[in-house]
Amino acid sequence: MPAALQWIVNAAPVSVDALSHPFDLGQFSGSVAQAIWRGSQVAQADQSVVSSGWAALDAQLPGGGWPCNALTELLQPQPGLCEWRLLAPALAGLAAGGGPILLVGPPKRPHAPGLVKLGIAEKSIVWIAADTPAERLWTTEQLVKANPRGGTILAWLPQARAEQLRRLQVHAQSCDCPVFLFRPEAAQLDASPAPLRLLTTLGPDWNLHVHLLKRKGALLDGPIVLPSVPGTLASVLTPRLMRPSQLLARSEVSDVPALGRTVDQRHLRQLAAH
Structure with missing residues (x-):
């Protein structure tokens, strides 16, 4: 860092024409070039991360996983809808390593057999029934x-205010584990100090749709x-039921000719009547 500061002090004034062209990182020393981050790039996290268990998601998360030392805010249309399916791979890995899964105010009583199906041992779950906000x-x-x-730490805080979240973010910077806050979809319109914010919704064919609302990067x-088939259904669904959208599409297509024939026959009867 002192070398970089010295280079800035001794640098010649930058002309207006030079600002119109992108910087060539090759002109900087190795340490300075590595310290420069462009807004078009996904940042590399300065703190440790925990893999989400989804390769496609890790590729878009700064550092390649869920961050430690920071808040991660997960928004969804309603509580209890997507969080377990999204976080199950990461939680299973943490539980296998002996780490506690701390739940604060979940909307429903944790279903132990279902968590075991997801690979999360019952003994790893600590449920704290906090009732009021x-x-x-x-x-x-x-x-x-x-x-x-x-x-x-998994906390359901639908009514948390911005100043309360800022206080949590300050404390989270000294916490060496992921901290997830679950909030309603409408909260995406509010400012948040969480460095990472995601909106998760259910898609067709047992898919989860994850929208990155905020991250350090483009x-x-x-x-x-x-692709997220619930663990309790994966073993009983037939190949056709694994893609219900295709079944619905075929059903709609098969109905169109039938409607067309009905219209044509009715038209012929009207012509015959005249």
């Missing part, structure tokens, strides 16, 4: 301060599509 917020803050290394057009 104040209790959930206070509990989340205390867990973040406790820094449960090797595990993760905006991503369109969703990341993740």
Whole structure:
């Protein structure tokens, strides 16, 4: 860093014409070039990350996974809809390593057999039934301060305000595990201090659609599509039921000729009547 500062001090004034052309990183020394980040690039996380378990998603997350030392805000149309299917691969890996999965105020009682199907051992789950928004917020803050290394914190905070989230983000910078906050889809219109924000919705054919609302890097057009058949159904669904959208499309196509024949016959009867 001192070398970079010295280079800036001794640098000649930059002309207006030079600003109209992109910088050539080759003119900088190796250490300076590595420290420069362009807005068109996905940033490399300065802190440690935990793989999401989805190769397509890791490729778009700064550092290649869920960040530690920071908040990750997950928005969805309704609570309990997508979070387990999205986070299950990462949670299973953390649980296998002996890390605790700390739940604060989940909307429904955790279903232990279903979590086992997802690869998350029941003994790894710690459910904290905080009922009021104040209790959930206070509990989340205390867990973040406790820094449960090797595990993760999942908190449902639909009513958290911006200043409360900022306080959590400050504490999360000293927490060496991922911290996930679940909030409603409408919260995407509000400002948030979380460095990473995602909107997850259900797509056709058992897919999850993940929209990156905020990350350190260029905006991503369109969703990341993740094939996610629920673990309890994967073994019983037939190949045709794995793609229900195709069944619906075939049904609609088969109905069109039938409607066409009905219209044609009715038209012929009208002509005959005249």
